[in-house]
Amino acid sequence: xxxxxAARALLRRVVEQEYHTLGITLAVVGALxxxxxxxxxxxxxxxxxxxxxxxFFSEQVGAEVVGIPFGLAVGIAFVxxxxxxxxxxxGITITKAIILIRQxxxxx
Numbered sequence: 001x002x003x004x005x006a007a008r009a010l011l012r013r014v015v016e017q018e019y020h021t022l023g024i025t026l027a028v029v030g031a032l033x034x035x036x037x038x039x040x041x042x043x044x045x046x047x048x049x050x051x052x053x054x055x056f057f058s059e060q061v062g063a064e065v066v067g068i069p070f071g072l073a074v075g076i077a078f079v080x081x082x083x084x085x086x087x088x089x090x091g092i093t094i095t096k097a098i099i100l101i102r103q104x105x106x107x108x
Contacts, residue, residue: 001081002081002085003031003081003082003084003085003088006085007027007031007085007088007089007092010089010092011023011024011027011092011095014092014095014096015092015095015096015099016099019095019098019099022095022098023091023092023095025091026091026092026094026095027088027091027092027095028088028091029091030087030088030089030090030091030092030094031084031087031088031091032087033087033090034083034084034086034087034090035083035084035087037083038079038080038082038083038084038086038087039080039083041079041083042075042076042077042079042080042083043076045075045079046072046075046076046077046078046079046080047072047075047076048075049075049079050071050072050073050074050075050076050078051068051071051072051075052071053071053074053075054067054068054069054070054071054072054074054075055067055068055071057071058071
């Protein structure tokens with residue numbers, strides 16, 4: 001959800017109004033392309049970092065291992081959202097490149 005809102009806000013700032021459909025399409029395609037790799041990466045990296053983060057903070061408040069499942073979920077969700085945002089960012093970058101190439105062709 002956070003990746004969607006961040007990509008949408010970035011799309012509105014970077015891409016002109018007449019190219020929003022192209023931008024949305026390429027952002028979705030970019031997010032779908034990186035979905036499977038970011039899914040696996042989120043379990044490996046996000047699970048490890050989130051579990052360690054949850055264990056650290058649960059020890060700080062005196063609860064033994066209560067925070068580890070919460071940390072796992074937060075870490076996995078964060079890394080997955082970050083991966084999807086990066087995929088959407090690639091799509092937005094390709095959209096901007098297409099716009100610049102079209103504008104360059106019109107000038108010449």
